Amino acid sequence: MTLSVLRRYGTRRAVLAGFLPLLVLAVAGCSSSRGASVSIDPNIFLNAIIHPDGPIINGLYLTIFVSIIAQLIGVTLGIFAALGKMAKFPLFRIIANLYIWFFRGTPLLVQLAFLFYGIQSAHLLAWPTIELFGFTVTQEVLAGTIILGVNEGAYMAEIVRAGILSIDPGQNEAAKSLGMNYAQTMRRIVLPQAARVIMPPLGNEFNNMLKNTSLLMVLGTYELYNTFASKAGLAYQWFEFMGACCVWYLILTTIWGFAQAWIERRFSKGTTSSSGGPSWRDRIFGGRRSDAGEEIAVLGGH
Amino acid sequence: MTTPVQISHDLLGAIGGVPRPEGDVVVDARDVNKYFGRLHVLKDVCLQVRRQETVVIIGPSGSGKTTFIRCVNHLEKIQSGRIFVNGHLIGYRESGDGKKLVEDKEKNIARQRQEIGMVFQRFNLFPHMTALENIIEAPIQVRGVDHDEAVAVGRALLERVGLAAKEKAYPNQLSGGQQQRIAIARALAMKPALMLFDEPTSALDPEMIGEVLEVMKELAREGMTMIVVSHEMGFAREVANRVVMMDEGTVVEEGTPDQVFSHPTQERTKTFLSKIL
Numbered sequence A: 001m002t003l004s005v006l007r008r009y010g011t012r013r014a015v016l017a018g019f020l021p022l023l024v025l026a027v028a029g030c031s032s033s034r035g036a037s038v039s040i041d042p043n044i045f046l047n048a049i050i051h052p053d054g055p056i057i058n059g060l061y062l063t064i065f066v067s068i069i070a071q072l073i074g075v076t077l078g079i080f081a082a083l084g085k086m087a088k089f090p091l092f093r094i095i096a097n098l099y100i101w102f103f104r105g106t107p108l109l110v111q112l113a114f115l116f117y118g119i120q121s122a123h124l125l126a127w128p129t130i131e132l133f134g135f136t137v138t139q140e141v142l143a144g145t146i147i148l149g150v151n152e153g154a155y156m157a158e159i160v161r162a163g164i165l166s167i168d169p170g171q172n173e174a175a176k177s178l179g180m181n182y183a184q185t186m187r188r189i190v191l192p193q194a195a196r197v198i199m200p201p202l203g204n205e206f207n208n209m210l211k212n213t214s215l216l217m218v219l220g221t222y223e224l225y226n227t228f229a230s231k232a233g234l235a236y237q238w239f240e241f242m243g244a245c246c247v248w249y250l251i252l253t254t255i256w257g258f259a260q261a262w263i264e265r266r267f268s269k270g271t272t273s274s275s276g277g278p279s280w281r282d283r284i285f286g287g288r289r290s291d292a293g294e295e296i297a298v299l300g301g302h
Numbered sequence B: 001m002t003t004p005v006q007i008s009h010d011l012l013g014a015i016g017g018v019p020r021p022e023g024d025v026v027v028d029a030r031d032v033n034k035y036f037g038r039l040h041v042l043k044d045v046c047l048q049v050r051r052q053e054t055v056v057i058i059g060p061s062g063s064g065k066t067t068f069i070r071c072v073n074h075l076e077k078i079q080s081g082r083i084f085v086n087g088h089l090i091g092y093r094e095s096g097d098g099k100k101l102v103e104d105k106e107k108n109i110a111r112q113r114q115e116i117g118m119v120f121q122r123f124n125l126f127p128h129m130t131a132l133e134n135i136i137e138a139p140i141q142v143r144g145v146d147h148d149e150a151v152a153v154g155r156a157l158l159e160r161v162g163l164a165a166k167e168k169a170y171p172n173q174l175s176g177g178q179q180q181r182i183a184i185a186r187a188l189a190m191k192p193a194l195m196l197f198d199e200p201t202s203a204l205d206p207e208m209i210g211e212v213l214e215v216m217k218e219l220a221r222e223g224m225t226m227i228v229v230s231h232e233m234g235f236a237r238e239v240a241n242r243v244v245m246m247d248e249g250t251v252v253e254e255g256t257p258d259q260v261f262s263h264p265t266q267e268r269t270k271t272f273l274s275k276i277l
């Protein structure tokens, strides 16, 4: 029964379907049949969602802001690292490979601690606090965003490289034969075409990014998770606050799912004659395509 | 270094019948040797093409025809020999003692390629750009031509290849024959001094071959200097000044179309012709 449901609706939809009853359980505050009575305050849970206070709103903004900037850094570094990996000069290849090797081979949490606390305690570098568009970006937020971005770049490098390699070499040759140099060929001919291949995995990367920002907690920044964690710790209402925290992340990732489907559909318009991108329903709920890579990307992340 | 030869190549206004001086050599390939790993693909290949000449290269598959014309715009490296286009050594510069070749800077190679148009067997149009965008891309990006001017020239070229109505079409909305004609227009937009064609009609459905050959014939009549790899006999007989037969990396025979097709002197040419006729 369960298996056939999985096969029919895909894993993502099944996971979602399993989560909903759990929520209902939490809201209803059902009591268990044995032992100490279950204590759940549904009002705390609902309030944190329906009437989020200032700290929660700020945490939400910070999570979104950090995710977007870090992803932009990641895409930019990813492009350069991908080009470096494919460069003629061995030095560029070595630098790119070392970068990718380190950031993919160590935990993000350890990278954050090493590159923030480690570098500061050794007096190698003091992360500054800066003013940006009238906002104060603390050294923790600045460092966290950059480290997340640099880490992301290592993953984007492989995605961008695969995108570039998927383009017919004839495109590169046609551009060269017209007198275009390497930079022009990449910028005008190869990367715009690779973008279509890069978009779906990039979307999954951003989904991961939204969730990975929670690791900034080790730097003491009040993004979504740390905001809720401190509330939960103070009130000792972990179930209610973490439940609400999950809902907020789900809201973010679900909205992104819609946005991703829309972007992919736009990208595939005009340039491909057939089908177009996956429908938004397939994107959000994990469609019926049992594309292995996609399922792994959704379930596994990094 | 020789001084740069300045040539006017205003294609749109080009007229045939300009006297062809003996020394006016556009392509001068001398003893070109090319290896793919241990495979010796070009063996001491020599070929001269004069201004406004059309040279057709024939020969069995794997004989090195594609490799040779790719060497002419340095899409392939060569291991020894020299290729000059308009007096410039292509892809390399002589090292101090003049014995060894050193690969030239990317910038110089790119500049040389601007003068050499290339048309591929598989068209290689840019699929994310419309027909017109394909044509104006290089003039704007590479030559720095003003956008409006590039569009005007692009439209004139579309008109010339008979596709004025298709300027907004994307490559996947065009037939093979139409794509190849756009590809020719795209190469011509750079106003090249030399055009290279690598089996431009062999990936086309038979009914589309004619329209592409028509464009090429007109180009030849207008005095474009061209090297064409093709087995289209009719085309060769009509516009080729010379036909070159290649086999196993060497030039086996060369002469007028009549000499090569009707009175071949080499066994290998006879064998090859008997197979394709």
Ligand SMILES: Nc1ncnc2c1ncn2[C@@H]1O[C@H](COP(=O)(O)OP(=O)(O)O)[C@@H](O)[C@H]1O
Pocket (backbone or CB within 6 Å): B036, B039, B041, B059, B060, B061, B062, B063, B064, B065, B066, B067, B068
């Ligand atoms: N990129 C390459 N790497 C290795 N061998 C190649 C490559 N391109 C062509 N060759 C070989 O070089 C020879 C000449 O090929 P090619 O120039 O394409 O011949 P033609 O165009 O006359 O059919 C063939 O044996 C072919 O297999």
Ligand SMILES: [Mg+2]
Pocket (backbone or CB within 6 Å): B065, B066, B067, B199
């Ligand atoms: Mg060939």
